[in-house]
Amino acid sequence: AQRVTQPEKLLSVFKGAPVELKCNYSYSGSPELFWYVQYSRQRLQLLLRHISRESIKGFTADLNKGETSFHLKKPFAQEEDSAMYYCALKRFGNEKLTFGTGTRLTIIP
Amino acid sequence: DTGVSQDPRHKITKRGQNVTFRCDPISEHNRLYWYRQTLGQGPEFLTYFQNEAQLEKSRLLSDRFSAERPKGSFSTLEIQRTEQGDSAMYLCASRPRGQNTGELFFGEGSRLTVL
Numbered sequence: 001a002q003r004v005t006q007p008e009k010l011l012s013v014f015k016g017a018p019v020e021l022k023c024n025y026s027y028s029g030s031p032e033l034f035w036y037v038q039y040s041r042q043r044l045q046l047l048l049r050h051i052s053r054e055s056i057k058g059f060t061a062d063l064n065k066g067e068t069s070f071h072l073k074k075p076f077a078q079e080e081d082s083a084m085y086y087c088a089l090k091r092f093g094n095e096k097l098t099f100g101t102g103t104r105l106t107i108i109p
Numbered sequence: 110d111t112g113v114s115q116d117p118r119h120k121i122t123k124r125g126q127n128v129t130f131r132c133d134p135i136s137e138h139n140r141l142y143w144y145r146q147t148l149g150q151g152p153e154f155l156t157y158f159q160n161e162a163q164l165e166k167s168r169l170l171s172d173r174f175s176a177e178r179p180k181g182s183f184s185t186l187e188i189q190r191t192e193q194g195d196s197a198m199y200l201c202a203s204r205p206r207g208q209n210t211g212e213l214f215f216g217e218g219s220r221l222t223v224l
Contacts, residue, residue, distance in 0.1 A: 004151075009149075032211055034211065034212075043112070043113075043215045043216060043217050043218075044152070044200070044215040045214075045215065046210075046212040046213070049210060049211060049212070051210075051211075052210070086151050086152070088151075090211055095140070095142070095157045095164070095165060096154045096157065096165065096167075097142075097144075097152075097154060097211075097213065098154070099151030099152050099153070100151050101149065101150055101151050102150075102151050
């Protein structure tokens with residue numbers, strides 16, 4: 001069975017400081033990893049996925065199969081980054097997304 | 110708004126009553142998903158439709174839960190004989206045929222409170 005762990009429920013970072021939201025997973029096969037974000041009063045939406053290897057809103061995430069991690073990083077936090085962030089895993093060829101418990105990120109002005 | 114639409118947004122019911130939620134996916138999205146989210150947890154997968162066919166169901170979906178998508182468009186999720194443990198946010202999501210990104214488009218959710 002697959003599992004996603006986000007060890008931090010809450011994370012506060014000063015504006016302009018680097019951000020790292022941790023995500024670890026357990027799955028024996030080749031996973032697809034995603035970060036979803038929910039801003040205040042908005043619906044859950046995709047932020048980025050590991051396959052695309054792109055930077056969205058300054059965020060990047062690298063899949064580390066050796067450490068089974070997919071940490072989300074941003075070098076300089078902005079106030080609009082305050083939101084709930086969920087890491088999610090999908091088995092290749094399967095439709096089910098398994099989410100972590102989420103990290104609430106607060107950027108301190 | 111042409112996003113995923115869910116109705117009602119909030120439902121308060123007494124234990125033992127039946128409730129039904131409706132989800133209208135984005136037009137032309139043939140895949141539709143139901144998730145449940147309880148306080149402090151991430152969304153948990155309940156079930157998945159491709160067109161009108163229900164292709165996967167979680168063990169979380171007990172006998173009291175039933176989901177349908179009769180014409181491959183909107184979907185309903187019914188909970189019979191509600192229990193306090195059913196209190197949660199019920200999320201619907203959809204994605205289009207042929208999309209390879211795996212991205213799900215979520216609705217705003219239907220919040221159920223069972224008294």
